[in-house]
Amino acid sequence: MENKKVKVTVNGKEKEMSYEEIILEAAKQSGMSPYSIATKIIQEVGSKGSESVSGTYSGYEGYYNFYNYAASDGGSPIAKGLEYAKNGTSSMTQEKKNELLIPWNDQYKAIVGGAKLLANSYTNAGQNTAYFYKWDVVGDKILKSGQSQSISSSKCFRHQYMTNIQDPTSQTSKLYNTYVNANIINEKLNFVIPVYNNMPKTNKLPSNITEESGTMYYMIGTGVRVRSTPSISGNILATMNTLDEKVMVLQRKCTNADGYDWDKVKLSSGVEGYIASKYLAPCEEEKTAKIDGNNIKAIPNITAKQMANELGITSYEVTKDGKKIANTEKIGTGYKLKDIKNNKEYTLVVLGDVNGDAYIDSDDLLVIKMALLETTKLNETKNKAADITKDGNVDSDDLLQLKRFLLDQIKINI
Numbered sequence: 001m002e003n004k005k006v007k008v009t010v011n012g013k014e015k016e017m018s019y020e021e022i023i024l025e026a027a028k029q030s031g032m033s034p035y036s037i038a039t040k041i042i043q044e045v046g047s048k049g050s051e052s053v054s055g056t057y058s059g060y061e062g063y064y065n066f067y068n069y070a071a072s073d074g075g076s077p078i079a080k081g082l083e084y085a086k087n088g089t090s091s092m093t094q095e096k097k098n099e100l101l102i103p104w105n106d107q108y109k110a111i112v113g114g115a116k117l118l119a120n121s122y123t124n125a126g127q128n129t130a131y132f133y134k135w136d137v138v139g140d141k142i143l144k145s146g147q148s149q150s151i152s153s154s155k156c157f158r159h160q161y162m163t164n165i166q167d168p169t170s171q172t173s174k175l176y177n178t179y180v181n182a183n184i185i186n187e188k189l190n191f192v193i194p195v196y197n198n199m200p201k202t203n204k205l206p207s208n209i210t211e212e213s214g215t216m217y218y219m220i221g222t223g224v225r226v227r228s229t230p231s232i233s234g235n236i237l238a239t240m241n242t243l244d245e246k247v248m249v250l251q252r253k254c255t256n257a258d259g260y261d262w263d264k265v266k267l268s269s270g271v272e273g274y275i276a277s278k279y280l281a282p283c284e285e286e287k288t289a290k291i292d293g294n295n296i297k298a299i300p301n302i303t304a305k306q307m308a309n310e311l312g313i314t315s316y317e318v319t320k321d322g323k324k325i326a327n328t329e330k331i332g333t334g335y336k337l338k339d340i341k342n343n344k345e346y347t348l349v350v351l352g353d354v355n356g357d358a359y360i361d362s363d364d365l366l367v368i369k370m371a372l373l374e375t376t377k378l379n380e381t382k383n384k385a386a387d388i389t390k391d392g393n394v395d396s397d398d399l400l401q402l403k404r405f406l407l408d409q410i411k412i413n414i
Contacts (some may be wrong), residue, residue, distance in 0.1 A: 001019035001041075001049075002020075003018070005017060005018045005019075006018075006019070006106070006107045006108075006272040007106075008022070008106040008107055008108035009106055009108065009109070010108055010110070010406070012216060015200055019107070019111075022107060022111050022112065023037050023038055023041075025108075025112055025176050026111050026112040026114075026115035026116075027115070028118035029115065029116055030112075030115035030116045030123075030219075031119055031123070031124070032115055032123055035175060035178050035179070035386055036130075036175070037096050037111070037115050038172050038178070038192070039174045039175045039178060040067060040118070040130075040171065041066045041067065041111070041129075042066040042402075043167065043170060043174065044067050045068065045249070046065065047112075048326065050078070050079050052064070052065045052066070052068055052071065052078050052081055052082065053065070053066055053110070053201050055347060057079070057082055057411070058080060059079070059082075060079065060082035060083070060085070060086060062105050062329045063082045063085045063086050063103065063104075063105055063107075063110075064082075064085060064103060064104050064106070064107055064109075064110035065081040065082055065084065065085040065110060065114070066107075066111050066114055067082060067114040067115075067117075067118060068081050069084055069085075069114060069117060069118075070084035070197060071084075072163075073163055074381075081311050082362070084355040085102070085103060085104040085105075085110060086103050086104075087102075088100070088101065088102045088103075093210050099116070100113040100114075100116055101113030101116075117173040118161075122159075122161060124142070125141075125149060125159075126138045126139055126141050126142050126143075127159070127161075128142050129168075129191065129192050130167065130168040130171040130172060130175075131168040131172075131194070131281075132192075132194075133160070133162065133167075133168070134160055134161065134162055134165065134167055134168050135157075135160070135168075135194075136156055136157050136158060136159045136160055136294070137151075137156050137157070137194055138151070138194070139151040139155050139156070143193075147156055154170065164408070170241070171210075173222065174242060181378055191325060192305070197364065198257045202223070203231065206241050207274070215248065215249045215252070215282075216246055216247075216248060216249070216282070217246070217247055217248075217249050217263075217265070217280040217281060217282055217410070218246055218247075218280070218281050219240050219245045219247065219279060219280065220279055220280065220281045220411060220413075221240075221248075221278075221404065221409060221410055222241050222278045222409055223239060223240075223241060224240040224275060225238075225239050225240075225269065225275075226238040226239070226240065226265065226271065226273040226274065226275055227273055227274050227275075228273055228274070229274060230254060230255045230257055230262030230264070230274040231257045231258055231262075231274075232257075232258045232260075233258075233399065234273075234274065237271050238267060238269070238273070238274040238277075240267075240279075245268075246265040246268065247265045247266065247267055247268075247275070248265060249263050249264070249265050249280065250263075250264040250265060250266055250272065250368065251263065251264040252277070254274075255275055260276040260278065260279070261276065261277040262274045262275070262276060262277060263275055263276075263277050265278060265280075278389065278397065278401075280414055287299075287306065287310060287363060287413075287414055288302050288306055288310045288313050288414075289302065289306075289307045289310045289311055289414065290310075290414055291311060291346065292349075294346060294347060295340075295346060295348070295349045295384065296311070296337055296346045296347070296348050296349065297348070297349045297350075297351065297384070297414045298348060298350050298351070299333060299350075299351060299412055299414055300350060300351065300352050300353060300360045300405075300410075300412055301330060301360070301414060302330065302331065303327065303328055303329060303330055303331065304318040304325060304327045304328075304329060304330075304331050304337075305324070305327040305328065306325075307331055307337070307348075308337070311339075313337070313339050315339070315340040315341040316337055316338060316339055316340055316341075317337075317338050317340065318331060318334075318335055318336065318337050318338075319335065319336045320332065320334075320335050321339070328357045329358075330351055330359075331348050331350060332348070332353050332356050332357055332358030333348060333349055333350045333353045333354065333355075333356040333357060333381060333382060333385040334347065334348065334356040334357075334381055334382070335347075335348040335356075335358075336348065347381055349384045349385050349387060350382055350385060351387075351390075352364060352385065352388060352389055352402055352405060353385055354378070354382050354386045354414050355367050355382075355394070356382065356385075360405065360406070360412075361406070362406070364386075364402060365384070365399065365403065365406070367386070368386050368394065368398060368399050368402065369399065371383075371386065371394060372394070372395070372396065380393070386398055388401040388402055389401055390414075405410060
């Protein structure tokens with residue numbers, strides 16, 4: 001679609017338009033973001049297109065459906081979607097067809113009309129994020145800041161756009177990359193996030209690989225390439241775009257090449273190949289804190305109470321510079337925990353919190369950079385906090401991992 005122009009009919013007149021111009025017009029008429037429209041199209045028909053938009057599908061030549069609207073599972077989804085593009089629905093009035101530019105017999109009508117359909121049916125009805133398109137949990141109106149609404153179960157879970165449960169994750173990943181490439185990731189963005197009660201701490205993706213199959217590991221990065229040989233020059237067999245996807249490690253650290261240790265793995269698809277070891281973490285129960293000699297190591301952003309509960313310490317106090325902090329406060333590197341019952345004291349090490357302010361941010365990146373440039377020296381406790389990879393050294397790998405954590409690409413584990 002990039003830099004490609006097509007002949008279309010707009011208001012009864014033939015003209016030539018680029019896909020970029022069509023998507024911008026679709027955004028203007030529907031009120032949707034042009035980035036969202038482009039991301040939705042790529043998600044539905046792929047970066048190289050599909051038969052839904054070829055205009056050559058047998059029986060539906062000259063018709064297009066860029067959003068796969070009405071292409072429900074079972075039978076022939078493409079034919080169902082193109083039937084909608086050609087005729088709409090039996091209950092649809094001619095006025096409604098005109099509004100949605102049906103039939104979608106050129107790219108302009110399909111993209112603009114489809115965007116208006118999505119906006120009217122979903123976005124403007126309250127389902128104004130990719131997540132809500134899939135999970136109908138918002139009732140029937142878009143809430144503004146400070147507003148709330150009570151929703152009966154009869155108004156939830158009945159109006160979903162797609163069956164693919166990973167569609168929202170995939171779309172947001174594409175949208176994020178689009179924002180980065182367009183250099184607008186630092187612009188003001190508005191996030192709409194549902195908050196559920198009684199959610200578990202973690203929830204891993206399902207897989208047909210089981211623990212009985214071998215040693216199990218989770219992906220801790222996105223866009224990770226599985227290669228045919230343990231080298232960055234090896235052929236790419238697959239690209240792993242989802243955090244926490246489970247793989248089976250056939251051979252751990254089988255070789256070192258191009259500056260990486262490499263693991264031989266098997267994917268749930270059956271593909272066998274090689275992944276850099278740094279992108280894998282063992283499938284074990286995640287801990288938020290653990291005792292390590294005279295230190296307590298902890299993951300970022302946990303409170304004193306969460307740490308104590310993890311360690312089973314019932315009588316304690318946590319101090320910062322000699323002053324006691326509340327149980328609900330986040331802990332930081334250099335804080336002290338006194339186990340009153342056992343009369344022991346520990347120094348806290350929060351991985352990533354190198355400067356000891358209980359927050360992980362760009363200031364911590366700067367401290368590590370200065371340490372690598374030898375313009376500052378880290379004490380023993382801060383050095384342990386900077387060792388994100390837990391290999392006993394503070395180096396560029398730790399700097400990279402902290403950057404990826406701040407971009408929400410990986411988790412920091414103990």
